[in-house]
Amino acid sequence: MTGIFxxxxxxxxxxxxxxxxxxxxxxxxxxxxxxxxxxxxxxxxSIINTGMAxxxxxxxxxxxxxxxxxxxxGDLRLIYTPIAIIIAQTVIAAPVVTGLTxxxxxxxxxxxxxxxxxxxxxxxxxxWYLWREARLPLLAALMAxxxxxxxxxxxxxxxxxxxxxQTRVLTTAIVLETSKGEFDQALALSALLLIxxxxxxxxxxxxxxxxxxxxxxxxxxxxx
Amino acid sequence: MKKLSSLLMVALLLISCxxxxxxxxxLILVSTTSTQDSGLLxxxxxxxxxxxxxxxQLIAVGSGQALKIGKMGNADVILLHSPEAEKKFIAxxxxxxxxxxxxxxxxxxxxxxxxxxxxxxxxxASHSKPTxxxxxxxxxxxxxxxxxxxxxxxxxxxxxALWRNAGLDPTGKDWYLxxxxxxxxxxxxxxxxxxxxxxxxxTYLAYKSNVNLxxxxxxxxxxxxxxxxxxxxxxxxxxINLAGAKAFADFITSPQGQKIIAEFGVEKYGEPLFFPxxxx
Numbered sequence: 001m002t003g004i005f006x007x008x009x010x011x012x013x014x015x016x017x018x019x020x021x022x023x024x025x026x027x028x029x030x031x032x033x034x035x036x037x038x039x040x041x042x043x044x045x046s047i048i049n050t051g052m053a054x055x056x057x058x059x060x061x062x063x064x065x066x067x068x069x070x071x072x073x074g075d076l077r078l079i080y081t082p083i084a085i086i087i088a089q090t091v092i093a094a095p096v097v098t099g100l101t102x103x104x105x106x107x108x109x110x111x112x113x114x115x116x117x118x119x120x121x122x123x124x125x126x127x128w129y130l131w132r133e134a135r136l137p138l139l140a141a142l143m144a145x146x147x148x149x150x151x152x153x154x155x156x157x158x159x160x161x162x163x164x165x166q167t168r169v170l171t172t173a174i175v176l177e178t179s180k181g182e183f184d185q186a187l188a189l190s191a192l193l194l195i196x197x198x199x200x201x202x203x204x205x206x207x208x209x210x211x212x213x214x215x216x217x218x219x220x221x222x223x224x
Numbered sequence: 225m226k227k228l229s230s231l232l233m234v235a236l237l238l239i240s241c242x243x244x245x246x247x248x249x250x251l252i253l254v255s256t257t258s259t260q261d262s263g264l265l266x267x268x269x270x271x272x273x274x275x276x277x278x279x280x281q282l283i284a285v286g287s288g289q290a291l292k293i294g295k296m297g298n299a300d301v302i303l304l305h306s307p308e309a310e311k312k313f314i315a316x317x318x319x320x321x322x323x324x325x326x327x328x329x330x331x332x333x334x335x336x337x338x339x340x341x342x343x344x345x346x347x348x349a350s351h352s353k354p355t356x357x358x359x360x361x362x363x364x365x366x367x368x369x370x371x372x373x374x375x376x377x378x379x380x381x382x383x384x385a386l387w388r389n390a391g392l393d394p395t396g397k398d399w400y401l402x403x404x405x406x407x408x409x410x411x412x413x414x415x416x417x418x419x420x421x422x423x424x425x426x427t428y429l430a431y432k433s434n435v436n437l438x439x440x441x442x443x444x445x446x447x448x449x450x451x452x453x454x455x456x457x458x459x460x461x462x463x464i465n466l467a468g469a470k471a472f473a474d475f476i477t478s479p480q481g482q483k484i485i486a487e488f489g490v491e492k493y494g495e496p497l498f499f500p501x502x503x504x
Contacts, residue, residue, distance in 0.1 A: 069416055079416050157405070161413045164374055164402035176404035179285055180376045181292025 003165060008192065011169040014082050015150040018089030022145050025094045027138070030101025031127055035113070045102060051095025056088075060155030063088040067159060080161040085169070088159045089149035096148050100141030104134040139208040143201050150197055170196075251278045251468035254299040256378055257406040259451075260284035262426035262497055267488050268481065275480070276471045286377035286406070294318055294454070297461030301469035302454045303476070305424075306378040310452055319454040321470070323477050326485050326498045327450045330382060332359060332441035333411070333428055334420040340366045342420075342440040356444045360390035367399045369419035373410050374402025382449070383422040389446065411435050424449050426497035429489065450501070453477070477502035 033045060065071050067079040067087075078084045108130060116126040131138060153171035160167035162176060170193045177186035259265050260282065269280050283293065287306040293299050295318050302319065304310055313319045332342060340362040344353045354362065363370055372394075373380035387394055394400040401419065403410045407427040414421040415435035428439065453476055455469040475481045482500035489497035 080413055157409075161409070162404045163413070164404065166401070168404065172404070176375060179289050179404075181286075181289040183292070 003168075004189075004192075006165065007168050007170055007173050007189075008196065010082060010167075011150065011171075011193075012196065014085050014156075014169060015089060015146060018086045018093055018149050019097075019142065019146040021086070021090040022093035022097045022149075023142060025090070026097025026099075026101050026141070026145070027131070029094075030098040030141075031105050031130070033098070034102040034105035035127075035130075045099075048095050048099045048102065052099045054092060054095060055154070056092055056152040056156075057154030057158065059088050059091050060158030063091065063155065064158045079159065080163060080167060082160070082167055084159040085156050085167060088155035089152065092152060092155060093145040093149045097141050097145040100144055101138060104137035104141060105130055107137065108134055136208055139204055143204050146200065147197065150193070150200075249278050249468075250281060251301065251465050251472060252281045252283065252299045253301050253303065253472065254283045254285065254290045254293050255303040256287050256290060256305060257284050257408070258305070258379070258424045258427050259303060261406065261408045262424075262430045262489070264426065264485070264488050264498060268476065268484055271480070271484055272472060272475045275475060276468075278465075278468045278471060280472070286373075286375045287381070288376035291318075294456050297456060297464065299456055300465040301456065301472045303451060304378065304454065305449050305451045306381055307450060307452070309378075309381070310454060313454065317460060318457055320457050321455045321473060322452050323454075323473055324501050324503075325451045325453050325476055326482075326500050326502070327448055328424055328426050328498045329442065330379070330422055330447040330449050331425050331428060331439045332420060333414065333423055333437040334368075334440045335415075335418040335436065336438055337418070338438075338440055340368045340420065343438075344441075354441065356386065356441070356446055357390045359441045360386060360392060363420055364390070364392045364394060367397070369399045369401065369417050370394065371410055371414040371417060371419045371421045372400060372402045373407065374404045375406075377407075378449070379407060379422060379424060386422065386446065411437065426489070429493045429495075429497060432493075451498075 030048075033041060033048070063084065064079065066073045067076070067084055068074055069077075069079070078087070112130070112133065113126060116129055121129065151171065153175055156162070156167075156169050156172050157175065160169070160172065162168050162172040168176075170189055174186050174189045174193070177183075177189060255265065261284075265282060265284075269282065273279060283290075283299070285293070287304055287309060290299075290302055290304055291306070291309055291313050294302050294313065295316075303325065310319075310322060314322055334340070334342060340359075342354055342359050342362060372383055401413070401417065403413050405413075407423055408431055410421055411423060411428065411431045412435060413419075415437050420440070421437070425439075425442075428437070453473045455466070455473060456464050458464050458466045476485075482502055485498050485500045486496060489495070
């Protein structure tokens with residue numbers, strides 16, 4: 001198995017960037033949905049919640065059709081590049097992060113919002129404190145988003161093409177080794193993928209739980 | 225309680241009725257992706273089932289995995305086009321009864337712009353017809369993008385042999401892409417990248433309307449793609465469906481099976497995709 005380092009690095013890079021992008025979309029959007037009070041809010045939430053179960057192959061197919069040279073974004077020449085995988089994975093992870101963010105913010109005591117505003121916090125400050133207050137479930141949202149893309153294979157294959165040294169990631173390499181009948185290699189790569197996913201989640205869990213011990217109750221909004 | 229147990233009995237009876245015949249009538253066929261992607265098996269298998277009553281569970285994978293599945297006894301019968309690997313499979317005692325079924329051929333496809341100048345126009349020939357060696361040579365020297373299966377399938381092994389035959393080693397070149405996917409996906413990638421690829425003619429014809437690729441080199445004895453059917457050795461794996469495997473090998477080499485192969489694709493593509501070879 002050549003290039004195992006590159007494959008692992010590309011997996012982490014692509015899924016890491018996709019997770020960060022989905023966080024940049026999902027965190028504000030989910031918060032807006034949770035705090036908002038407007039017509040169609042439940043409808044949007046139901047769409048987002050469905051999106052959390054979006055099959056990666058469906059996302060892969062749609063993104064591929066957009067990026068094919070015959071497609072509307074074909075001139076960008078992105079099909080079968082790592083950027084194409086990042087786009088597809090962001091589409092997969094964004095609803096997960098959005099939905100879990102909305103649930104996390106909604107689970108906070110609604111009086112907290114009133115109190116913060118009453119204490120003179122600006123809207124931006126209020127959101128910031130709400131995020132701090134909900135950081136445990138928000139980190140869980142981050143982990144779920146990352147987990148959904150690092151383990152995904154359908155979209156990566158369709159938009160990335162599994163090209164060696166260019167777009168081959170751990171999951172597509174596992175499928176390839178299996179199709180070659182190299183079950184040992186496939187198992188070794190699977191173990192590697194699991195270990196990496198575990199280490200990342202271990203780190204995130206550690207951050208999450210460290211936050212819990214210290215000042216979960218003495219929440220910072222009280223010091224306003 | 226009595227009601228419940230009688231209900232249970234009925235359920236058990238239904239399950240056993242259902243399971244009993246299918247146990248002996250199921251046949252696991254492992255085949256290469258080309259026979260499925262081209263649609264040939266969709267024409268052959270229903271006729272086989274109608275003739276013999278065996279239901280075929282088809283697993284279409286690359287030749288490498290097909291042989292591994294056979295080596296683990298997870299198949300009854302195998303349809304392949306990797307002659308060297310097949311001979312080793314038989315020699316190692318995993319298979320018996322290898323029979324010639326059919327052939328088609330490989331072609332080199334590429335973008336209409338043909339940057340390596342492989343196209344040969346008989347009427348307007350400015351250069352002599354390229355040979356297989358010179359064709360691979362011009363792709364290599366012009367550093368034109370070439371998409372390889374890279375999955376140890378029969379086609380991939382053939383492609384590697386053809387590079388060796390030309391005395392060239394493309395591995396590691398930045399214009400040489402390995403997809404590790406089936407023939408159809410590889411053709412799509414070659415089309416999007418404006419690249420050359422080696423493909424069996426059948427899959428190319430089946431994908432022709434969806435890809436922007438043309439046949440740029442064909443007709444060489446080395447480009448023949450020969451298919452054999454092999455029964456998994458029942459002495460090694462006593463629980464294989466030997467009768468079903470034999471029935472399949474008999475059917476696919478019978479006049480009826482060979483006729484289906486000969487006629488397949490003629491209506492849709494105007495030319496046959498496979499040529500029957502069995503001694504009937």
